Amino acid sequence: MNRHTLFGGAYALAFFSFLFGPLVIMATTAFNSSRFPRVAPWECFTTGWFGELFGNARLMEGLMNSVIIGVGVVALAVPIGLAGALALSELPAKLRSMLYTVLILPILIPGVVLGISTIVLWGQITRGTGAGFLYNGYFLTIVGQITFVSAYAMLVFIARLQRFDATQTEAALDLGATPGQAFRKILLPFMAPAIGSAAFITLLASFENYNTTVFTVLSESTFTTALASKVRHGTDPSLSALAVIIITLTLVGALTNEAYQRRKEAESGGRASRSPLYANPVTRALTHPGIVFAILVTVIGGISYAGSQYDSSVCEAAVLQEKLDRQEELRAEQRARIEAQEAEQQSTLPKSNSAFGGAFGGLGGGTPAPEAPAAPKPESPSAFGGAFGGITAPKPEE
Amino acid sequence: MPDQTPDRSVLLDHVSIRFGNFTAVDNANLKINSGEFFSFLGPSGCGKTTMLRCISGFSEPTEGKVLIGGKDMAGVGPNKRPTALIFQHLALFPLMSVAENIAFPLEVRGVSKKERRKKADELLDMIALPGIGDKKVSELSGGQKQRVAIARALAVEPDILLLDEPLSALDLKLRQHMRTELRAIQKQVGVTFIYITHDQGEALTMSDRVAVMSRGVIEQVGEPDRIYNRPRSAFVASFVGENNALQGVIKGQSGDLAALETPMGTFEARVGGGRKYKAGDEALLFVRPEQLIPGASENAFPATLTRQEFEGATNHVFAKAGDTELRISMVNAGLAGSLPGQGESLSLGFQPMNATILPVGHMASES
Ligand SMILES: Nc1ncnc2c1ncn2[C@@H]1O[C@H](COP(=O)(O)OP(=O)(O)O)[C@@H](O)[C@H]1O
Ligand SMILES: [Mg+2]
Numbered sequence: 001m002n003r004h005t006l007f008g009g010a011y012a013l014a015f016f017s018f019l020f021g022p023l024v025i026m027a028t029t030a031f032n033s034s035r036f037p038r039v040a041p042w043e044c045f046t047t048g049w050f051g052e053l054f055g056n057a058r059l060m061e062g063l064m065n066s067v068i069i070g071v072g073v074v075a076l077a078v079p080i081g082l083a084g085a086l087a088l089s090e091l092p093a094k095l096r097s098m099l100y101t102v103l104i105l106p107i108l109i110p111g112v113v114l115g116i117s118t119i120v121l122w123g124q125i126t127r128g129t130g131a132g133f134l135y136n137g138y139f140l141t142i143v144g145q146i147t148f149v150s151a152y153a154m155l156v157f158i159a160r161l162q163r164f165d166a167t168q169t170e171a172a173l174d175l176g177a178t179p180g181q182a183f184r185k186i187l188l189p190f191m192a193p194a195i196g197s198a199a200f201i202t203l204l205a206s207f208e209n210y211n212t213t214v215f216t217v218l219s220e221s222t223f224t225t226a227l228a229s230k231v232r233h234g235t236d237p238s239l240s241a242l243a244v245i246i247i248t249l250t251l252v253g254a255l256t257n258e259a260y261q262r263r264k265e266a267e268s269g270g271r272a273s274r275s276p277l278y279a280n281p282v283t284r285a286l287t288h289p290g291i292v293f294a295i296l297v298t299v300i301g302g303i304s305y306a307g308s309q310y311d312s313s314v315c316e317a318a319v320l321q322e323k324l325d326r327q328e329e330l331r332a333e334q335r336a337r338i339e340a341q342e343a344e345q346q347s348t349l350p351k352s353n354s355a356f357g358g359a360f361g362g363l364g365g366g367t368p369a370p371e372a373p374a375a376p377k378p379e380s381p382s383a384f385g386g387a388f389g390g391i392t393a394p395k396p397e398e
Numbered sequence: 399m400p401d402q403t404p405d406r407s408v409l410l411d412h413v414s415i416r417f418g419n420f421t422a423v424d425n426a427n428l429k430i431n432s433g434e435f436f437s438f439l440g441p442s443g444c445g446k447t448t449m450l451r452c453i454s455g456f457s458e459p460t461e462g463k464v465l466i467g468g469k470d471m472a473g474v475g476p477n478k479r480p481t482a483l484i485f486q487h488l489a490l491f492p493l494m495s496v497a498e499n500i501a502f503p504l505e506v507r508g509v510s511k512k513e514r515r516k517k518a519d520e521l522l523d524m525i526a527l528p529g530i531g532d533k534k535v536s537e538l539s540g541g542q543k544q545r546v547a548i549a550r551a552l553a554v555e556p557d558i559l560l561l562d563e564p565l566s567a568l569d570l571k572l573r574q575h576m577r578t579e580l581r582a583i584q585k586q587v588g589v590t591f592i593y594i595t596h597d598q599g600e601a602l603t604m605s606d607r608v609a610v611m612s613r614g615v616i617e618q619v620g621e622p623d624r625i626y627n628r629p630r631s632a633f634v635a636s637f638v639g640e641n642n643a644l645q646g647v648i649k650g651q652s653g654d655l656a657a658l659e660t661p662m663g664t665f666e667a668r669v670g671g672g673r674k675y676k677a678g679d680e681a682l683l684f685v686r687p688e689q690l691i692p693g694a695s696e697n698a699f700p701a702t703l704t705r706q707e708f709e710g711a712t713n714h715v716f717a718k719a720g721d722t723e724l725r726i727s728m729v730n731a732g733l734a735g736s737l738p739g740q741g742e743s744l745s746l747g748f749q750p751m752n753a754t755i756l757p758v759g760h761m762a763s764e765s
Contacts, residue, residue: 171489174454174476175554177506185506189493 027247030240033316037237044315047307050245053238062226065138066207069222072142073149073206074199080146081153081198082191088154089161104155106148111211118144118216137220144216149205153198160194252296260289405467406432406480406557406590408453413462415448422448424614425462430592430607435584437593439601440611441637441762446594447486449611450560453592454483467557481558482551486566488543490535496522496546497531503554521549525583541572548580552587559584561593565600577604598638602626610634612760629754630671635684637762642687642724645758648679656755658683662719665697667753675755685753687714687727694747703742717746 029037033044054060084103088096106114118140126135164187172182210224217225231239266278278284285291408430415423422445430436438446451457453464455476464471471479482503491499498505500521501514509517515531522528525545530538538546544564551559561580565573581604584591595601601608602622609619610633618630629635636643646660656669658681667683675681701719715726726746 165487165489167485167487167489168491170456170476171483171485171491172502172506174456174481174483175503175506175550176477177502178477181506185502186491 023243023247026240027244028240029237030244032237033312033319035236037235037240043319044312045310046312046316047310048312049237049241050307052236053241053245056230056238058221058226059223059230062221062223065217065220066223069138069141069145069213070203070206072138073145074202076142077146077150077153077202077206078195078198080150081155081202082157082195084150084154085157085161088158089164104151107151109148111148111209112215114147115144115212115215118147118212119218137216137218140216140218141213141220141222144212145206145209148212149202149209152205153202156194156198156201157191160191164190248300252293252300255296256289256293259287259292263287263289403432403588404557407465407467408558408590408592409463409465409468410449410453411463411465413449413452413459413464415445415452415457416460421614423452423459426616427462428609428616428619430590433588433590435581435591435593435604435606437595437601437605437608438611439595439598439608439638442596444611445614446596446611447562450483450562450592450594453558454481454560455479480556481560482554482556483560484547484551484562484564486562486564488547488564490543490547490550492535494535495531496533496535496538499535499546500531500550500553502550517553518549521553524552524586525549540568541576544568544576545579548583552583552589556589558590558592561591563595563597564593565595566597573600580604602638610638612637612762628670629684629756632682632684632756632759632761635670635682635754635756640687640725640727641684642690642722643761644683644685644722646681646683648675648677648681648755650677651675655750656681658755662722663697663699665699665748665753666750667697667755668751670754670756673757680758681755682758683753683755685748687725689748689752690724690726690746691748692726692728692744692746694745694749696747696749697753698745698747701744701746703740703744705740717744719746 025039026037028039030049031045031047032039032042033046033048034041088100088103091099122135122140122143126132168186168190169182172186173179177185207222208224210228213222214225214228221229227239227242263278276283277287410426410428410430413423413426414421424445426449438449440446448457452459453466455471455474455478458472466480476483491502494502497515497518500518501509504514504517518531519528522531525548527542527545530542535543535546547564548559564580565576568576577600580591580593593601593604602625605622607620608622608625610617610625612633618625618634620628625634625638629638632643635641644658644660644662644665646658646665649657649659649664651657651669651674654668655666656675657664657666660683665683667685669675670684699719701717701724704716704718704723706716707714711730713728713730715728717724717726724746
């Protein structure tokens with residue numbers, strides 16, 4: 001029994017570190033002033049990467065585009081998905097399974113194919129009809145994403161519709177409702193939670209999509225495509241700052257939803273009166289999902305404001321000074337040694353280059369660079385770079 | 399005055415309903431009178447719901463016509479017919495409160511919110527559930543849901559109320575209570591009730607008239623006592639109430655009475671449905687358990703007691719005569735009376751007028 005719980009605990013720990021370890025590390029690097037995202041060595045606590053993130057014009061423009069495209073996709077994909085699900089539910093079983101496969105197909109087709117075929121198709125259509133103004137990144141991305149995102153929405157609606165009791169609609173008709181009234185007053189309220197989920201899922205799918213969007217967006221960029229091209233040029237901690245923001249938003253959403261679900265369950269199960277949490281008017285008010293959300297937003301807003309006021313420049317200047325000092329020290333050492341060597345060379349026979357290189361490589365802070373120090377010049381840029389890189393970042397471009 | 403009451407009759411004019419090759423309702427032809435409590439009684443799958451959906455407008459007859467209040471209903475949708483249907487599982491709207499449910503018919507007719515609430519409260523008073531208007535449907539008990547469904551249907555102010563086995567989900571006590579209640583509501587509102595059930599107890603106790611159905615065919619229409627006492631087919635005789643069936647050959651007929659020769663002897667009994675038989679015709683004789691009387695002199699035959707089931711007021715006694723097992727009901731005579739013991743022989747008999755001779759046909763258990 002005990003060994004079981006021990007093993008279970010260890011397993012759970014390993015499992016959660018595997019799941020959340022990378023996230024925790026990444027979130028931590030967002031607050032380290034080091035130009036390369038890392039936890040150790042810790043240089044300075046900073047909130048500057050958030051500023052850098054918001055200052056990135058290309059990312060911010062992409063974010064705006066993503067929002068516009070996302071809203072367009074949700075507005076079109078949700079009704080299309082709902083209509084598809086309703087149509088399927090009306091069909092005889094045989095026809096239904098056939099049409100289902102057809103409608104699901106866009107999910108199975110690679111996004112790249114969807115993207116390219118969207119450009120090709122709409123290129124022809126717009127050129128053929130003279131509607132050239134439609135041939136732009138926004139329109140193409142919206143229609144391109146809808147091809148498969150509406151299938152996601154449809155799956156959500158199908159799942160919900162399967163639990164719908166069709167006699168509800170019949171009862172409404174029998175009681176005098178027109179088919180339109182029966183749809184609005186009976187079916188639509190029943191579908192409301194699924195409409196919410198579908199809107200959320202389609203928004204996320206649109207937002208995070210890369211494979212299709214990278215083609216259809218043409219010369220524009222969405223947040224995801226801008227991010228991808230930024231990462232291709234090397235990563236920096238402003239991406240970690242982005243991760244922190246996304247994690248925070250997810251947590252706020254999850255906690256609010258949890259508060260909402262628990263309350264609903266307690267109320268429907270009649271436990272509301274028995275649970276002390278819901279019986280006490282103060283705690284009852286505090287656990288209201290709206291209040292939970294407000295508290296979280298206030299706390300995060302406060303932290304963000306405090307963070308924006310935080311100034312790490314003194315610490316950073318100190319670190320920079322330290323680096324420069326170290327650099328100067330190294331240079332001085334180097335110079336001293338070269339001088340000593342030159343003196344030695346003049347007095348004795350010249351020594352082999354390899355011995356020189358080995359000694360120099362040791363200075364570089366463990367970066368084995370057998371080739372670099374081959375140049376005997378004291379101010380050689382490669383030697384300087386190797387030494388400097390060891391202290392700051394192994395990224396030659398940064 | 400009489401021309402002010404609307405015509406609330408339903409006429410089924412040679413109605414047949416088919417699904418592909420399968421005939422669910424076969425040539426139904428009958429008139430349900432204005433203000434009547436009319437039941438369709440039959441085993442599960444005999445076409446009762448199909449018939450009801452056809453009257454309420456969810457399906458059209460394949461052949462024949464449905465007339466409500468004298469008007470042909472062909473092409474008139476369920477929301478345009480003066481009918482209201484209470485579904486087998488009620489189909490209350492779970493996302494609405496009780497009052498919103500009841501007022502739904504008014505809402506879709508554009509009645510104002512205040513007016514709707516007033517009407518809902520009136521109807522709640524009528525079904526003896528005042529003050530529950532703001533509850534959720536899920537908070538109601540089975541019997542309350544039942545009554546709310548009735549109130550909602552009555553809010554339509556229908557001429558015809560159609561009920562599809564509405565009591566089948568309730569427990570026995572509540573079911574019996576609701577029978578009385580339904581009958582009282584029907585008397586109060588004067589609406590024609592068309593009631594569907596597979597429970598003969600419900601049909602016989604509540605109805606003005608009953609139609610017994612089997613395999614899509616209406617076998618007999620009549621008042622409950624006539625259905626019970628004067629069955630016109632082997633199916634009705636075996637489905638409504640308990641019955642003993644003896645098969646035999648007709649020896650002769652004189653007027654209402656005929657003689658049937660069976661392995662247990664030759665018996666005289668009333669001819670069902672005014673039919674005429676020739677000597678040698680195969681026929682069935684039905685005699686009810688309560689009509690088999692020990693020691694009776696007419697139609698007497700010997701039998702042996704096999705077992706008894708005690709049920710309080712009546713006891714069910716089983717006896718064997720030849721190869722035939724017979725069921726006998728005996729009133730409990732208390733301590734003063736005495737019941738024959740197991741294995742005892744006794745003489746049974748019945749009055750010719752209390753047994754029915756019917757042509758051979760399918761019986762309830764084979765349906
Ligand atoms: N839409 C339909 N398609 C095919 N067969 C049906 C349909 N509706 C009912 N049936 C068949 O008609 C018969 C009568 O059904 P129903 O009227 O529901 O019986 P009841 O209500 O008496 O139990 C059943 O055998 C059923 O399978
Ligand atoms: Mg039925």
